Amino acid sequence: MTEQQAGLADDILENGVAMTVPPGFSIDRRERHTDEYFLNMGPQHPSTHGVLRLMLRMDGENVLEVVPHLGYIHRGLEKIGENQTYLQNIHLTDRLDYLSSHMNNLALCLAIEKAMGIGVPERAEYIRVMVCELQRIQSHLLWWGVLGMDLGAITSFLYGFKEREMITDIFEEMCGARLTMNFFRPGGSFADVPDTFIPRVRAVIEKMKTAIDEYDTLLTNNVIMHLRTKGIGVLPAKTALAHGCSGPVLRGSGVALDVRRSDPYSIYHRFSFDIPVGTVGDCFDRYKVRMEEMRQSLRILEAAAASFPGGPYRSKKYASYNLPAGSYYSQVETARGLLGVYIEADGGPKPHRIKYRSPSFANLSALNDLAVGHKLADLVPIIATLDVLIPDIDR
Amino acid sequence: MIDTSRFPATNAIGDFIRATLPGPAAELTNIVLAVLAILTVVGLTPVALIWMERKVAAHFQARLGPMRVGYHGLLQPLADGIKLIFKEVMKPEGADTFVFFLAPILSATASFMVLTVIPFDHHLQVTDLAGGVLYVIAVAGLGIMGVLLAGWSSNNKYSLLGAMRSGAQMISYEISLALLMLLIVLLSGTASLREIVFSQAGTVLDWWIFKFPLFGLVAFVLFLISSTAELNRAPFDMAEAESELTGGFTTEYSGISFAMFFLAEFVNMFMAASLTTTFFLGGFLAPQFGLAPLDRVLDAIPGFLWFFLKSYSVIFIYMWFRWTFPRPRVDQLMNLEWKVLVPANFFLLLVAGLFVAMGLV
Amino acid sequence: MKTNAKNTQGRVRPVERGEFVPDGQAHWSLAGYLTHLANGCLSLVKGMGLTFGYFVHPGRIVTQQYPENRETLAMFPRFRGRLALVTDAASGAPLCTACGMCEKACPNGTISILARRDPANRKVLGRYLYRFSQCTLCNLCVESCAFGAIRMAQDFELAAYDRSDLQLVLYGKED
Numbered sequence: 001m002t003e004q005q006a007g008l009a010d011d012i013l014e015n016g017v018a019m020t021v022p023p024g025f026s027i028d029r030r031e032r033h034t035d036e037y038f039l040n041m042g043p044q045h046p047s048t049h050g051v052l053r054l055m056l057r058m059d060g061e062n063v064l065e066v067v068p069h070l071g072y073i074h075r076g077l078e079k080i081g082e083n084q085t086y087l088q089n090i091h092l093t094d095r096l097d098y099l100s101s102h103m104n105n106l107a108l109c110l111a112i113e114k115a116m117g118i119g120v121p122e123r124a125e126y127i128r129v130m131v132c133e134l135q136r137i138q139s140h141l142l143w144w145g146v147l148g149m150d151l152g153a154i155t156s157f158l159y160g161f162k163e164r165e166m167i168t169d170i171f172e173e174m175c176g177a178r179l180t181m182n183f184f185r186p187g188g189s190f191a192d193v194p195d196t197f198i199p200r201v202r203a204v205i206e207k208m209k210t211a212i213d214e215y216d217t218l219l220t221n222n223v224i225m226h227l228r229t230k231g232i233g234v235l236p237a238k239t240a241l242a243h244g245c246s247g248p249v250l251r252g253s254g255v256a257l258d259v260r261r262s263d264p265y266s267i268y269h270r271f272s273f274d275i276p277v278g279t280v281g282d283c284f285d286r287y288k289v290r291m292e293e294m295r296q297s298l299r300i301l302e303a304a305a306a307s308f309p310g311g312p313y314r315s316k317k318y319a320s321y322n323l324p325a326g327s328y329y330s331q332v333e334t335a336r337g338l339l340g341v342y343i344e345a346d347g348g349p350k351p352h353r354i355k356y357r358s359p360s361f362a363n364l365s366a367l368n369d370l371a372v373g374h375k376l377a378d379l380v381p382i383i384a385t386l387d388v389l390i391p392d393i394d395r
Numbered sequence: 396m397i398d399t400s401r402f403p404a405t406n407a408i409g410d411f412i413r414a415t416l417p418g419p420a421a422e423l424t425n426i427v428l429a430v431l432a433i434l435t436v437v438g439l440t441p442v443a444l445i446w447m448e449r450k451v452a453a454h455f456q457a458r459l460g461p462m463r464v465g466y467h468g469l470l471q472p473l474a475d476g477i478k479l480i481f482k483e484v485m486k487p488e489g490a491d492t493f494v495f496f497l498a499p500i501l502s503a504t505a506s507f508m509v510l511t512v513i514p515f516d517h518h519l520q521v522t523d524l525a526g527g528v529l530y531v532i533a534v535a536g537l538g539i540m541g542v543l544l545a546g547w548s549s550n551n552k553y554s555l556l557g558a559m560r561s562g563a564q565m566i567s568y569e570i571s572l573a574l575l576m577l578l579i580v581l582l583s584g585t586a587s588l589r590e591i592v593f594s595q596a597g598t599v600l601d602w603w604i605f606k607f608p609l610f611g612l613v614a615f616v617l618f619l620i621s622s623t624a625e626l627n628r629a630p631f632d633m634a635e636a637e638s639e640l641t642g643g644f645t646t647e648y649s650g651i652s653f654a655m656f657f658l659a660e661f662v663n664m665f666m667a668a669s670l671t672t673t674f675f676l677g678g679f680l681a682p683q684f685g686l687a688p689l690d691r692v693l694d695a696i697p698g699f700l701w702f703f704l705k706s707y708s709v710i711f712i713y714m715w716f717r718w719t720f721p722r723p724r725v726d727q728l729m730n731l732e733w734k735v736l737v738p739a740n741f742f743l744l745l746v747a748g749l750f751v752a753m754g755l756v
Numbered sequence: 757m758k759t760n761a762k763n764t765q766g767r768v769r770p771v772e773r774g775e776f777v778p779d780g781q782a783h784w785s786l787a788g789y790l791t792h793l794a795n796g797c798l799s800l801v802k803g804m805g806l807t808f809g810y811f812v813h814p815g816r817i818v819t820q821q822y823p824e825n826r827e828t829l830a831m832f833p834r835f836r837g838r839l840a841l842v843t844d845a846a847s848g849a850p851l852c853t854a855c856g857m858c859e860k861a862c863p864n865g866t867i868s869i870l871a872r873r874d875p876a877n878r879k880v881l882g883r884y885l886y887r888f889s890q891c892t893l894c895n896l897c898v899e900s901c902a903f904g905a906i907r908m909a910q911d912f913e914l915a916a917y918d919r920s921d922l923q924l925v926l927y928g929k930e931d
Contacts (some may be wrong), residue, residue: 004923037550047638061556061725088863091894131889150638152629152722155807158456162818173893176836176908182894189898223796224630224721226774254766273766279773288771296766376556377639377724439902458819719807720800735793 022055024067035059039376043072047380048152050390054367054379061375066368074394077129081333081354086112086321087185089354093341094180095356097392099139100334102131102171105184107341110265110330112186113346115323123311124188130201130304131174131183132266132332133297137208138167139335140290147287147384148219151228157220163204163211170200186321188314201305214292222292229283233370233382235279243369244362247337248293249386252278252286259333271300286385322349336360336387360392404427409518429521433510441661447707448661448714455718464565480649481655487550490647494548499648499655502541506662508534513669514589516698527588528576531670532569535625538663539565542627542634545656546644557643560725561627561634567732568624574740575618579653579674581747582607582756592678598685603679607747607756615675617736619709622667624728626660630720631728657731668709669702675703831910836893839867839886840909841926850927851905854881861900866891870928885927889919 021027022038039056042048043129051072057065077096079090086108093104106128113120120128141164148156164387174193175183183189219225235245240253250257256275260268276292278285323345329341337359344353363386408428413421446461453460461468486495486754524530539562546558580586582603583594595602604615617686624631634641645656656705672678679698683690723731750756810816820828831837841850854871872882898906907913916922 037552045641061560087861087896088894091863091892091896134814143885147720152632152636152638153720155456158458162457165818172835173832174834176832176834177893180892180894182896190895194834214806217802218719219721219803221774221799222721222803223799224723227723227727228721230773254770261766274769276769276771279770284773285771288773292771300610315473318832375724375726377636380639451811454811454814454817457810457816459817459821462821715804715807719803 012261015066022067022185024055024069025057025065027057032393036064038234040377047383048390049146049388052383052388052390052393053363056376056379058376061377063371063374063376063379066371068364068367070394072394073391075391077395078354078356082351085349086323086351089181089351090184091182093356094182095391096356096395097334097336097339097389098179099142099362099389100135100336100339101179101181102135102183103332103334104339105182106132106266107330107332107334107339109184109186110332111328111341111343112321112323114330115326115328115343116186116318116321118187119315120187120266121312121315122309123192124313124315126304126308127189127193127313128184128266129271130301130308131171133300133304134167134170134201134204136297137204138164138171138293138333140294141167142386143290143335143384144215144219147381150380150384151225153219153222156215159211159214159218159276163207166200166204166207170197170204172259173200175262185314186318187316188312190314192313198305199310201301205302205305208294208298212291215291220288226284228378228383229287229381231280232283232374232378233385234280234282235366235370239369240281240366243366245337245366246359246362247288247333247335248286249337249363249366250274252289252385254278257338259338263331265330265332271303272299273300283381283385286387290387317337320349322347323351331357334359336389336392337365338361356395358392360388361395364388364393426521429511433507433517433521436510436515437507437658437662440665441658442472442476443707444661444710445475446666447710447741451711451714452718455715476654479654480651482653484650484652485647487647489550491548491550494544495647496652498541498545498548499652499659500541501544503659503662504653505534505537505541506659506666509666510538510662510669512588513666513673514592514678515669515702517589519699520589523587523589526586528580528586528591531588532576533571535572535666536565536569538659541656541659542644546634549644549647551647553640554644554646557634557636557640557646560636560640561644564631564633564725564728565625565627567729568621568736570619571621571732571736571740572625573746574737575614575621576674578614578740578744578747579603581744581751582665582753583753588673588678592673592680595677596680598683599677602675604675607750610743610746611675611741615671617739617743618671618675619712619716620731621736622671622733623713626663626667626713628660628664628713629717630722632722633725633728636722643744664710664713665706666694668706668713670711672702672705676709678702678705773863777865823828831912833910834908835910835912836895836908837911838893838909838914838924839897839926840907841884842905842907850881850884851903852881852884852927853903853905854879854900857900857902858906861896863894863896864890864892867897883928884926886924886926887922888914888924889922 036057036059039058040053041056042053043051048054053072055067055069056063074097077092081092082090090105090108093108094101095323096104135281141160145157145164148160160356170179171283174180174197175181175189175191189382210356235249235253237253237255240250241255245253246257254277257274259265260273261275273296274292276289278289323343325345325347328343328345329340331338338357339359340357342355342357343351346352367382367386370386371379374382399572409425412424412428415421416424449468449471450460461471464470464474496591512524512527512530514520514523542561542565544560546554548555549555579591583591584595585591594605600606604611605613633643635645637643639756640646645653648656679702681693681696681698681701683693820829841852843850852869854869856869859867859869867884867887869881870883870885871879874880893908898908900926
């Protein structure tokens with residue numbers, strides 16, 4: 001029995017130089033794959049948006065296989081959550097998907113409200129919907145800017161941030177923070193919105209209407225943008241569903257699943273908005289779906305600002321939130337997709353087990369299917385239009 | 396064609412040295428002086444361009460750009476330079492030391508060499524070669540060696556990918572650039588850059604961009620696109636592509652070696668802009684509009700000022716491209732060259748041949 | 757409890773995909789090719805027009821010159837910069853009664869309250885320790901306080917060269 005048959009030579013011998021196949025790849029270690037090489041993309045790479053590490057099997061510029069390595073920003077939020085009260089857990093949800101922190105807060109608050117039967121005043125519901133839609137726009141603006149930057153159009157990054165700053169200012173005035181909001185509480189929010197809230201929201205709506213047209217001129221209707229995203233990273237609806245994708249990624253593939261519509265929480269059932277869906281499922285469809293979502297969010301904001309009611313901003317405040325024993329689930333549509341919160345309560349002030357179903361994790365799992373057969377340069381728009389957020393993946 | 400006696404080939408300083416020193420010594424002194432003049436241009440161009448690039452980029456992006464160092468950040472290039480010079484020069488493990496440090500020098504040298512034939516003014520030119528255009532094509536191609544060697548010697552996969560991309564890209568785009576230069580040679584009937592400038596004497600409408608009706612404008616735009624690609628500048632910065640290749644061939648470079656690439660990039664940009672000026676915008680000639688008093692005023696301004704004004708306007712266009720467009724993919728860039736630019740250039744060449752044959756230009 | 761009322765307003769709408777880069781291999785024609793080329797070039801020119809608009813309108817610049825505008829820079833009243841004690845306007849004494857609710861509310865163990873007995877043998881605030889390096893500025897302590905004795909201050913230049921500089925003693929003698 002030769003050494004190779006015995007499997008002792010686990011490496012591919014190429015011109016006498018051993019080439020190790022990193023773990024996770026589908027190829028047989030004893031097969032000869034000439035002209036192939038492995039490329040480490042990340043965790044420090046400009047277009048992996050944080051500390052995502054991808055191992056690529058490449059043939060020249062062509063990507064043959066992608067193996068993501070996770071865990072570079074794993075903080076064990078679910079485990080920490082077991083040692084924190086429900087109220088304290090809300091501030092941990094800020095750190096899941098930090099661009100959708102209000103929506104994450106809301107997901108946990110909804111579960112607590114469901115468990116304890118806490119009602120929410122009318123004004124608080126309006127605040128919730130408006131704040132969540134503002135944040136959806138804010139998140140998509142950052143995504144848009146970063147997408148442009150990934151494609152080499154650095155100017156879009158600054159333009160996106162210009163308008164994003166207006167929304168961030170609203171949040172800062174409202175709750176005192178710009179990123180980790182921790183604003184919502186069971187039954188409402190910790191403070192009422194300031195008097196300037198509605199005028200500022202109206203200003204944002206006005207500004208955004210012209211701003212989105214500018215974005216279209218700069219990027220959406222740019223021929224290079226079309227060349228870079230059309231037909232790239234096609235995700236068929238079936239594959240998307242199989243991977244558990246949600247949010248704009250799933251809608252880009254043509255599946256009109258939006259929690260705001262299919263399982264309306266808060267008062268989303270009162271507002272009229274369209275669900276944009278893609279027809280091909282490529283990067284361009286995902287791009288257009290998000291651009292259209294911004295317009296739909298503006299529609300919701302406009303309607304909500306027109307009928308913004310007075311009254312209390314929070315129902316009764318409890319000294320301690322002790323959820324009755326049992327399991328509770330709530331889900332919201334964040335800017336990235338479906339965020340589910342599952343609580344296993346034992347009657348005490350702290351959850352026995354808390355589980356977050358984060359959208360980015362499921363969306364990332366489709367990456368290999370999307371990237372195979374494309375060029376290295378295509379991986380950039382693919383990652384950008386999946387819009388994965390690394391803290392949301394690792395938790 | 397025109398009265399070139401207005402534009403003597405020699406200048407007062409050169410004549411004075413020839414008159415005072417014996418033959419060979421005078422020529423040597425003149426060459427040293429010319430080289431010094433070029434080095435001054437080379438030294439000052441990046442300084443001006445770094446500031447300009449940062450400010451232009453900032454204003455395109457609704458920012459202010461550098462404001463701290465000097466008035467409106469005027470001394471920022473100096474600060475950048477000092478920082479780069481004093482940074483540690485790192486060499487990655489397994490890199491080919493000699494080639495690794497040779498590459499940036501090669502890259503910078505190639506870009507300086509083109510400047511020797513550029514006519515900055517009617518008497519400001521190191522040497523006017525009869526085949527100046529051929530020299531430009533030959534020497535500009537050397538710059539790519541630096542990039543290729545840098546990528547190869549860095550022992551980094553991203554660098555290698557970047558170098559291979561830029562190799563393919565620059566070799567391809569050299570063809571369309573050469574074809575466009577050939578177009579001008581065909582139209583003007585000379586390959587000397589000085590003579591090409593004189594072939595555009597007259598009013599603004601005699602510049603090749605307008606003199607070759609409509610097609611001249613097309614050729615000008617094609618030249619801008621091709622030279623942007625040749626320069627490896629965004630949106631055609633495949634070799635660097637920091638969002639894909641984390642810096643491409645410059646990934647492993649730091650300190651003064653990186654500064655050399657930086658220098659080469661900016662001098663190259665100036666070189667490309669001055670070639671565009673020479674070929675299409677009448678070089679150092681003052682714009683004339685056929686209005687006697689205005690023309691006299693414009694003509695009174697020294698030629699090299701016009702030359703720099705025109706060149707920097709072209710550089711502004713390069714920057715405008717860079718801060719507006721996303722980057723196409725490397726194979727799309729090749730498609731653009733081989734399926735659009737090269738056929739278009741051959742078509743233009745054909746049209747130019749017809750124009751010349753029929754005596755229309 | 758939420759009612760799962762179905763939202764029937766709005767519709768599902770496929771997004772538009774634009775014209776000038778056709779999907780799939782369309783029938784090639786010179787006219788079609790030239791139209792796409794012209795439209796593509798036009799889209800580039802429009803983009804350049806937009807950026808040039810910003811270039812010639814310095815009024816649209818949004819950046820602030822930060823350290824220079826420090827004098828005029830004010831945070832919003834609710835800005836969560838760091839924790840601060842509220843003192844009685846008249847006596848200057850802290851409103852804090854050393855009840856420890858904030859200590860309990862804190863998710864990170866940021867706050868430690870050391871109570872002492874005053875001459876009348878009542879429990880009063882001895883020392884109020886605030887470990888700023890551990891604080892996530894979640895505002896839960898401020899909400900938990902029944903006496904309005906703590907608030908979020910609007911400071912924002914809080915960087916320190918040494919971690920020990922972030923161990924703040926808000927009240928009481930420093931070691």
